Amino acid sequence: MKASSGNYRRLARVYRVLEYVAFGRDLERARFTLLPPLAAGERILIIGEGDGRFLQRLLQLNPRARIDCIDLSPAMLARARARIGAGARRVRFQAGDIRTVELAPAHYDAVVTCFLLDCFSADDCAAIIARLRTALQSNARWLWSDFALPAAGFRRWRARVWLAGLYTFFRWATGLAVRELPPAEKLIAAQGFEPVVARTWQGGMLRSVIFQATRADSPRPGVLHCDDTMTKPRCSHQIE
Ligand SMILES: C[S@@+](CC[C@H](N)C(=O)[O-])C[C@H]1O[C@@H](n2cnc3c(N)ncnc32)[C@H](O)[C@@H]1O
Incomplete structure (x- = not known):
């Protein structure tokens, strides 16, 4: 099992309120800020959509997209469907577990995982990322937003305290089995994706990254990093 x-x-029903109480609008910033690179894809896969706020924005931004939306929770899918109204014509909802659900090979232009991969162990996360890779076109994009552990110092310590509290809460409220973040960014990169834009909030505890699938022989694009915890975002461009 x-x-x-x-x-x-x-x-x-209360997911949105809980997130506003804990983080204000920062989770929405983490979901929506890097949406524009998905304006052009025609076949987009969203895993663990939740209550439909991301889906609604994506439908507004990309009028041509056909979207497959897979979530384990029928209750979340029902909320997402209700939120988007007529937009549902362009969406195929499916209740299923991303670890076992069938995925069409090399089908999607982009995949979205917002605050999903933190629900899995490192082994499960690696297996999910490998499965998703097979469902993506060779030039696909991946929008990943999630919690992260800053490299060091007070920010890392603060994030550890928050994450311990969040995992305890979700264990109680949802039966979540894991207790720590998987190394999702490294695992995505290990499947042949390069980060091309990265943004952080809450002292680095919230991160959003656009990854681009690369062929082994293509040049590395470098990453634009932006930190929105400052009043004016600080950005730097570097090859990692
Ligand atoms: C923490 S919520 C994140 C929701 C939303 N993406 C967001 O940005 O807040 C995790 C979502 O992933 C879904 N989920 C959890 N395990 C899943 C699985 N094994 N397969 C598919 N969806 C899953 C949950 O039902 C829930 O909607």
């Missing part, structure tokens, strides 16, 4: 990645039936 697979370890529980959380049952959101009880939380679906």
Whole structure:
């Protein structure tokens, strides 16, 4: 039996309020800020969409996209469907576990995982990323937003305290089995993706990255890093 990645039936209705209480609008910033690179893709896969706020923005931004939306929670899918109204014509909703659900090979132009991969162990996360890779076109993009541990210092310590509290809460509220973040960014990169834009909030505890699938022989694009915890965002460009 697979370890529980959380049952959101009880939380679906209050999820948005809880996140505003904990982080204000920063989770929405982490979801939406790097949406523009998905304006052009025609076949987009969203895993663990939640209550439909991301889906709604994506439908507004990209009028041609056909979107497959897979979530384990029927309650979350119902909220997402209700939120988008007529936009549902362009969306195929599917209740399923990303660890086992069938995915069409080399089908999608982009995949979105916002605050999803933190629900899995490192092993499960690696397996999910490898599965998703097979469902993507060779030049696909990946929008990943999630919690992260800053490299060092007070910010890392603060993030550790927050994450311990969040994992305890979600264990109680959803039955989530894991207790620590998987190294999702490294695992995505290990499947042949390069980060091309990265933004952080909450002292580096919230991160959003656009990854681009690369061929082995193509040049590395470098990463634009922006830190929105400052009043004016600080950005730097570097090859990593
Ligand atoms: C923490 S919520 C994140 C929701 C939303 N993406 C966001 O940005 O807040 C995790 C979501 O992933 C879904 N989920 C959890 N485990 C899953 C799995 N194994 N397969 C597919 N979806 C899953 C949950 O039902 C929930 O909607």
